[in-house]
Amino acid sequence: MIVVLVETTPTGEAVEVSQEAITFARSLAAEGGGVPVDAVVVGEPSPDLAATLAAYGVRTVHALSGDAYASYAGAAWAAGLKGVRGSSVVVMAAGTPRGNEVMAHVAAREGVAMAANVLSFSGLSPFVVTRQVVGGGALEEMRLGDRPAVFTVAGHAVEAAPADAPGAAEVVVHTPEIAAADLVARVVSSEEPEPDLSGTLKSARVVVGAGRGAGSSEGFADLLELTELVGGSLGVSRVVTSLGWRPHHEQVGQTGSRISPDLYIPCGISGAIQHWAGCSSAKAILAINTDPDAPMVTKATYAVIGDLHEVVPAINAEIRRRRTA
Amino acid sequence: MVSVLVCIKRVVDSSSEVVLTEDGQGVDGRYAGFTMSAHEECAVELAVQIAAATGGTATVLTLGDADAVEQLRAALAVGCTAAVHVVADAQTFGPSDVAREIAAVAGDHDLVLLGNDAADSGDFQVGIRLAYELGRPVVNGVSSVSVADGVVTAEGAGPDGHETYRVPLPAVVTVLEGGVEPRYPTVPGRMKAKKVPIDERRPTAEPVGPSRVRLLLPPPTASDVQILGKGADAAPAVVDLLEQLGVLAR
Ligand SMILES: Cc1cc2nc3c(=O)[nH]c(=O)nc-3n(C[C@H](O)[C@H](O)[C@H](O)COP(=O)(O)OP(=O)(O)OC[C@H]3O[C@@H](n4cnc5c(N)ncnc54)[C@H](O)[C@@H]3O)c2cc1C
Numbered sequence: 001m002i003v004v005l006v007e008t009t010p011t012g013e014a015v016e017v018s019q020e021a022i023t024f025a026r027s028l029a030a031e032g033g034g035v036p037v038d039a040v041v042v043g044e045p046s047p048d049l050a051a052t053l054a055a056y057g058v059r060t061v062h063a064l065s066g067d068a069y070a071s072y073a074g075a076a077w078a079a080g081l082k083g084v085r086g087s088s089v090v091v092m093a094a095g096t097p098r099g100n101e102v103m104a105h106v107a108a109r110e111g112v113a114m115a116a117n118v119l120s121f122s123g124l125s126p127f128v129v130t131r132q133v134v135g136g137g138a139l140e141e142m143r144l145g146d147r148p149a150v151f152t153v154a155g156h157a158v159e160a161a162p163a164d165a166p167g168a169a170e171v172v173v174h175t176p177e178i179a180a181a182d183l184v185a186r187v188v189s190s191e192e193p194e195p196d197l198s199g200t201l202k203s204a205r206v207v208v209g210a211g212r213g214a215g216s217s218e219g220f221a222d223l224l225e226l227t228e229l230v231g232g233s234l235g236v237s238r239v240v241t242s243l244g245w246r247p248h249h250e251q252v253g254q255t256g257s258r259i260s261p262d263l264y265i266p267c268g269i270s271g272a273i274q275h276w277a278g279c280s281s282a283k284a285i286l287a288i289n290t291d292p293d294a295p296m297v298t299k300a301t302y303a304v305i306g307d308l309h310e311v312v313p314a315i316n317a318e319i320r321r322r323r324t325a
Numbered sequence: 326m327v328s329v330l331v332c333i334k335r336v337v338d339s340s341s342e343v344v345l346t347e348d349g350q351g352v353d354g355r356y357a358g359f360t361m362s363a364h365e366e367c368a369v370e371l372a373v374q375i376a377a378a379t380g381g382t383a384t385v386l387t388l389g390d391a392d393a394v395e396q397l398r399a400a401l402a403v404g405c406t407a408a409v410h411v412v413a414d415a416q417t418f419g420p421s422d423v424a425r426e427i428a429a430v431a432g433d434h435d436l437v438l439l440g441n442d443a444a445d446s447g448d449f450q451v452g453i454r455l456a457y458e459l460g461r462p463v464v465n466g467v468s469s470v471s472v473a474d475g476v477v478t479a480e481g482a483g484p485d486g487h488e489t490y491r492v493p494l495p496a497v498v499t500v501l502e503g504g505v506e507p508r509y510p511t512v513p514g515r516m517k518a519k520k521v522p523i524d525e526r527r528p529t530a531e532p533v534g535p536s537r538v539r540l541l542l543p544p545p546t547a548s549d550v551q552i553l554g555k556g557a558d559a560a561p562a563v564v565d566l567l568e569q570l571g572v573l574a575r
Contacts, residue, residue, distance in 0.1 A: 104450035137343035248503035306556035314557035
């Protein structure tokens with residue numbers, strides 16, 4: 001059996017990268033002769049969530065429930081996973097901060113290796129995965145010979161796709177006894193972030209990016225308007241946060257957030273590898289840059305060559321014009 | 326009086342192109358230069374701040390070859406007061422090996438700070454493995470850390486908002502960039518750092534090694550970028566595209 005940790009949004013839906021992880025698990029299962037894929041969720045799943053997971057080919061949804069799961073504790077999640085995984089050969093999650101953290105706990109407890117941010121697998125015996133390292137600047141082939149094989153899947157390594165012949169997933173609720181030591185490091189308070197356009201950066205469908213080309217902290221007005229017009233989030237380069245133009249939680253990249261929107265619109269961003277590490281999972285990229293040879297432009301799907309302070313206001317005006325037309 | 330151990334790694338500065346060594350086992354730094362991982366620069370700053378606030382000490386540790394002394398000196402120059410160098414070829418050490426070697430030193434310290442993940446290997450697990458070696462609680466991926474009355478308060482961004490953890494000492498915390506601004510070394514700081522004796526150690530056990538088969542470079546992406554236009558004149562084409570992709574909010 002393959003066990004996939006599924007993360008959910010505050011409203012209880014499976015996050016997209018978890019759906020991708022299940023899709024990845026299914027292809028692994030098919031290669032391995034059709035072993036079942038089970039999901040683990042924290043908290044009792046809604047009928048909608050169970051139905052979604054069933055549509056993705058999940059056989060059983062294991063729900064971790066009880067006081068131990070009232071607030072997040074990486075060790076408690078790993079302990080719960082251990083309780084339900086039985087003799088599964090693979091334990092995996094999406095390569096989110098939580099996914100990587102919980103899988104590292106699982107690997108440390110089991111005394112096995114762990115591979116973070118896997119893109120693909122090549123062969124089951126030996127089981128070899130390819131993963132992103134050096135912020136995506138290089139790939140590593142890694143042997144995962146232990147049982148269970150523990151890894152996380154990089155965002156957009158595969159496209160989330162429902163199963164061809166889904167069944168109905170059985171929901172099994174577990175209320176494991178969690179050792180006190182596994183609850184010491186738990187979240188004691190969690191506050192909604194200040195209302196800002198980056199709040200949903202990691203899950204936004206569209207992200208407007210801004211780099212040094214924005215020019216100053218005052219240079220963001222048009223970019224913020226575009227962000228609002230496309231109902232997206234703002235993400236910035238490290239130069240922007242280092243200069244104090246925008247807060248660090250908006251930073252995209254190796255040491256910022258990794259985003260995987262349908263469309264990323266980097267404006268005045270050169271596309272250094274550390275920034276690319278955070279946005280390479282975007283399905284499409286529309287670069288706006290004065291330099292036609294900037295790496296961001298040459299790697300993009302679409303580009304506009306020009307000064308963002310001219311291009312972005314013109315786009316905003318065109319959107320507004322069409323809305324009122 | 327909190328005794329902090331902060332763990333850093335010498336990594337290739339990969340701001341420009343990544344070049345691999347001939348045997349495909351590592352990143353070639355001969356032309357790129359070396360640095361410490363960005364998250365760890367912040368961990369060093371936090372270690373120095375916690376030591377100052379509690380009248381404690383900040384010791385920096387690295388596992389690496391002889392050249393890694395450069396990164397230890399960099400940490401000493403910004404306020405760490407002691408340094409431990411586990412002399413070994415870091416490339417032959419996997420995450421569990423590194424955790425074991427840190428554990429051999431960490432027992433004397435109340436708080437161990439590490440980077441959340443190294444800029445090169447991106448393993449996300451040394452801190453957590455270390456915590457299990459030591460039987461201590463671990464908080465992961467936070468950007469601010471403070472200690473008072475034997476309790477560590479650690480905060481950072483979680484999936485649902487700003488999160489706070491409170492754990493008793495001794496503890497392990499892994500740090501993400503963003504909560505503090507690493508300071509620049511002063512000239513006196515650099516001079517002082519040169520004189521600090523470095524506690525050199527040998528690894529306590531043979532490494533099991535990483536599970537690496539080899540490193541490769543990602544296939545070059547052939548540039549097939551579609552240029553939508555130049556300057557403000559491109560706006561209609563951009564909005565056509567946004568409509569076509571169905572991403573315009575109503
Ligand atoms: C360990 C490490 C970690 C890092 N982590 C990150 C990270 O998480 N995220 C990150 O972003 N960076 C990170 N960096 C930094 C990274 O290497 C680059 O320095 C940074 O991404 C560059 O930001 P930029 O593209 O905004 O600026 P620049 O490189 O200065 O590029 C500015 C771009 O804007 C264009 N431009 C200028 N003016 C205009 C205008 N008016 N209109 C349109 N275009 C214009 C220029 O042609 C250029 O392409 C990291 C570096 C290190 C060493």
